Amino acid sequence: MSVEAPARILAVDAGQTGIKARLTGGGMPAERLFPGILTHQPLFPQLARVVREVLDAAGAGPGVTVTAGVSGLTDAEADAAALLAVIADPRARSVRLAHDSTTSFLGAIGTGVGAVVAAGTGVVTLAVGPTRVARVDGWGYIMGDAGSGYWIGREALDAVMRAYDGRGPRTALRSAVEARWPELPQAYIALQSADDRVSIVASFAAEVARLADAGDAVAQSISERAGSELAHSVITALVRVDAGVGEPAAVCAIGGVLRSGHVRHAFETRVTAGHAEVHLAEPRGTGLDGAVALADLPAQHPLSAHVSTATA
Structure with a gap:
């Protein structure tokens, strides 16, 4: 009997103070910390650089789901397909993108x-x-x-x-x-x-x-x-x-x-x-934990309407 390999998730918690990233599903989770978002520069190229650096450092293969909670994400920027296009890396199979208030909530309270x-x-x-x-x-x-x-x-x-x-x-x-x-x-x-x-x-x-x-x-x-x-x-x-x-x-x-x-x-x-x-209540986890949770957020949950998704 074959055992299905765990899904690989590259979760990103992007704020002005710092950008945290965690790659899970391939053994021990790999975490990295990057400088914060520069609000006077385009957002997606900054996120794409983080994604590619983490994938390169981990030697990741294809099939990675990128999930991101981003501080100050506007309605115009909440476009997972656009982010996936800027990442432009065949290893990134899909993207789930949300404002960091959504990922903070999922990390702290869950569903x-x-x-x-x-x-x-x-x-x-x-x-x-x-x-x-x-x-x-x-x-x-x-x-x-x-x-x-x-x-x-x-x-x-x-x-x-x-x-x-x-x-x-x-x-x-x-x-x-x-x-x-x-x-x-x-x-x-x-x-x-x-x-x-x-x-x-x-x-x-x-x-x-x-x-x-x-x-x-x-x-x-x-x-x-x-x-x-x-x-x-x-x-x-x-x-x-x-x-x-x-x-x-x-x-x-x-x-x-x-x-x-x-x-x-x-x-x-x-x-x-x-x-x-x-x-x-004390938080159950962090915003980065909430970014990981985006990958499995039930479609019927009220927060699902606030998550943009795209698949290559």
Whole structure:
């Protein structure tokens, strides 16, 4: 009796901070980490390079299914056939492509009912009800991403410049900013001209978390407001999909921003106070696990309508 070889899946979790890839099905999973998406450059060539590098490094043969969850994926970009064409590699047999809110949800909750907020450099919330799906925020650093690492960093820079002008209270955040730009009045010029300005701004979120723990009132206020914004998005999403009606809906909060104790406390306090039928849950897995799960997502699941598929 022949034993069918396990399907090979090349899963990609693509964000602005980094791109993670995992090749499964050929023995021990092989994982790689690449630099994050450059939002000012075309997306598909960046993903295609990652796919080909992983396949080359693993010496993979034909029949690989590529599954990808991508931060900031627009409706126009959600075209698996177009990505498959750009990959242009006979080893890639098919592609399943989705916004990373979908893969974050699958990794954290699986195919159940609830909401996941994923807060890193950017942020997006996805809720899945019995029949409907709702995405809240994820509108990028210019128009949205409230409570994200970028949002926190931007609030920190604003607070520092307000203090410098005399428009706001003093804060230890000033020292953190001056460590990067000793000539504070010239900082905005250097920042605006930097290609990686989004990640630079988001990097200050770690200083906000550290100084909030150290007792800086401005850093604490920023952290608490970030947690409140994230909770507001979750509550809104749950209401839109009728999740938590009759039984509590699972709520997962993932991403580096939630490592801040002040952010997480504010988030959990508002979520539980603002929507009675929820229970806070630890994530089952990561966004990369969710990308792997795209390969076996049931066609009848509400999220299936949000996954683009193509086969060579």
